[in-house]
Amino acid sequence: MARPILTATEMRRLEQHAFEAGTDEYALMERAGAALAEATLRFAGARETLVLVGKGNNGGDGYVAARLLVEAGASVRIAAVGEPTADSAKLAAKDWSRPVEAIDENTAPADLVLDCLFGTGLTRPIDEDIAEPARRLFTAARRVVACDLPSGIESDTGAILTDLGPADLTVTMGALKPAHRLSPAMQACGRVASAAIGLETQSDWFEIAEPDLPALDAQGHKFDRGMVHCLSGAMPGAIALSAHAAARAGAGYVRVSTSRMIDGLPSSVVQTEDAGALDDERIGCLLVGPGMGDIPPLLTVALTKTHPLVLDADALRHVGEPDRLAGHDAILTPHEGEFRALFGDLVGSKADRALLAAQQTQCVIVYKGPDTLVAAPDGRLGFAPPAPAALATAGAGDVLSGIIAAMRARGMEPFEAACAGVWLHGRAAEACDIPFIADDLIAALPDVM
Ligand SMILES: NC(=O)C1=CN([C@@H]2O[C@H](COP(=O)(O)OP(=O)(O)OC[C@H]3O[C@@H](n4cnc5c(N)ncnc54)[C@H](OP(=O)(O)O)[C@@H]3O)[C@@H](O)[C@H]2O)[C@@H](O)CC1
Ligand SMILES: Nc1ncnc2c1ncn2[C@@H]1O[C@H](COP(=O)(O)OP(=O)(O)O)[C@@H](O)[C@H]1O
Numbered sequence: 001m002a003r004p005i006l007t008a009t010e011m012r013r014l015e016q017h018a019f020e021a022g023t024d025e026y027a028l029m030e031r032a033g034a035a036l037a038e039a040t041l042r043f044a045g046a047r048e049t050l051v052l053v054g055k056g057n058n059g060g061d062g063y064v065a066a067r068l069l070v071e072a073g074a075s076v077r078i079a080a081v082g083e084p085t086a087d088s089a090k091l092a093a094k095d096w097s098r099p100v101e102a103i104d105e106n107t108a109p110a111d112l113v114l115d116c117l118f119g120t121g122l123t124r125p126i127d128e129d130i131a132e133p134a135r136r137l138f139t140a141a142r143r144v145v146a147c148d149l150p151s152g153i154e155s156d157t158g159a160i161l162t163d164l165g166p167a168d169l170t171v172t173m174g175a176l177k178p179a180h181r182l183s184p185a186m187q188a189c190g191r192v193a194s195a196a197i198g199l200e201t202q203s204d205w206f207e208i209a210e211p212d213l214p215a216l217d218a219q220g221h222k223f224d225r226g227m228v229h230c231l232s233g234a235m236p237g238a239i240a241l242s243a244h245a246a247a248r249a250g251a252g253y254v255r256v257s258t259s260r261m262i263d264g265l266p267s268s269v270v271q272t273e274d275a276g277a278l279d280d281e282r283i284g285c286l287l288v289g290p291g292m293g294d295i296p297p298l299l300t301v302a303l304t305k306t307h308p309l310v311l312d313a314d315a316l317r318h319v320g321e322p323d324r325l326a327g328h329d330a331i332l333t334p335h336e337g338e339f340r341a342l343f344g345d346l347v348g349s350k351a352d353r354a355l356l357a358a359q360q361t362q363c364v365i366v367y368k369g370p371d372t373l374v375a376a377p378d379g380r381l382g383f384a385p386p387a388p389a390a391l392a393t394a395g396a397g398d399v400l401s402g403i404i405a406a407m408r409a410r411g412m413e414p415f416e417a418a419c420a421g422v423w424l425h426g427r428a429a430e431a432c433d434i435p436f437i438a439d440d441l442i443a444a445l446p447d448v449m
């Protein structure tokens with residue numbers, strides 16, 4: 001099941017709906033605090049704990065969790081930014097009968113810090129009179145567990161407004177937030193555990209989950225299983241990686257247009273000099289860009305065809321105006337540099353920019369990076385689950401575009417094909433020993449499909 005991802009505004013709207021439908025405000029916080037305590041106990045056991053609480057509902061969750069951790073046998077202290085201001089948090093604080101310390105240079109460290117300073121309500125950097133002691137307490141702790149988000153992180157953008165240090169575990173309330181899956185915040189979250197707190201979460205934004213791949217037709221032939229056609233350019237090694245990956249990702253027939261034999265390709269990948277091959281109606285996906293180099297006519301030729309397209313790498317740098325893609329059934333797979341070359345400096349978070357680019361081109365955009373996003377023109381947005389940083393290796397992108405081309409040729413619709421490709425690529429990386437090279441990803445594909 002794909003986990004939904006909600007903005008801070010959507011979370012508040014959802015919470016409001018629940019209240020209007022009769023959910024008691026404090027009951028919701030009780031559920032959040034209980035989920036936080038339970039996840040903390042499972043992660044770190046009942047140990048010496050310092051709960052840092054802010055004035056809002058994130059702090060409220062902390063008061064509830066602190067009480068339940070005491071009941072579970074942990075030795076717990078609370079240090080607070082100040083008196084709670086949110087209504088439910090005031091009730092939660094009332095239920096805490098022990099002393100509350102201040103957060104300052106005298107606050108004693110503890111084995112486990114429960115970070116309940118700020119969650120989705122953070123709107124600006126944290127003042128240094130709180131940030132400085134909090135940083136010291138994070139560093140001194142053996143484990144840091146964050147409530148909803150590590151404090152200092154902007155929920156919608158994944159920006160780190162104030163760096164307090166990373167959490168080992170983040171317990172997210174109700175739904176994932178964009179920051180759990182956007183850099184640089186995602187790297188500060190540690191493990192992310194979802195706590196269901198009884199809110200009905202649905203969204204067009206979600207974490208990409210294991211795909212349902214098209215079933216094999218027992219009576220089918222190779223062309224039923226998808227034909228990928230690749231255009232070779234100045235550096236054939238790159239398209240060789242894509243073509244090989246497409247074949248391993250289950251395309252029934254993979255062909256490369258090339259004017260000279262490419263070494264190292266499996267013999268099963270057909271190499272052809274025949275320009276007419278591009279008009280083959282059986283082509284399920286045409287892939288151009290990896291290793292294309294400075295040969296713009298390759299893109300021009302691709303854009304004269306009506307086949308579904310995957311445009312990657314150099315092809316993206318030669319598009320020029322995004323309007324040129326209008327009317328094409330295309331998946332674009334830019335990394336940050338290619339994205340900026342094609343779309344300029346769009347404003348907003350990476351999520352906003354990905355969706356703007358998809359709307360502008362009416363194409364599916366795979367906006368790569370440590371936090372890969374898949375955006376559809378209709379507003380769907382898939383966030384990749386974390387993948388090994390070792391993926392930042394030459395040719396890994398070529399492998400990805402090949403896998404996506406195979407999924408498209410196998411009949412998946414563009415957004416689903418792109419999400420499936422991103423998921424398989426990440427899992428293939430996880431299946432490899434580190435350090436790996438792009439070729440190893442291809443070899444690992446059968447293990448994850
Ligand atoms: N919504 C839901 O469905 C559920 C939410 N739940 C929990 O509530 C959390 C959100 O709570 P929240 O809205 O009260 O905000 P929170 O993060 O505690 O911040 C508190 C206040 O701090 C202020 N402030 C902001 N930045 C600041 C700064 N740098 N330095 C100083 N002050 C700053 C700002 O007020 P301001 O000063 O801007 O008026 C803000 O309102 C959420 O993360 C989750 O844990 C769950 O319990 C149940 C389901
Ligand atoms: N730090 C990182 N953590 C996880 N994945 C990464 C990281 N950096 C890059 N990637 C992934 O590795 C691949 C690199 O693709 P790309 O930049 O096109 O490289 P190349 O052109 O060498 O093939 C993309 O799928 C990207 O999402």
Ligand SMILES: [K+]
Nearest residue numbers: 115118149151
């Ligand atoms: K927090």
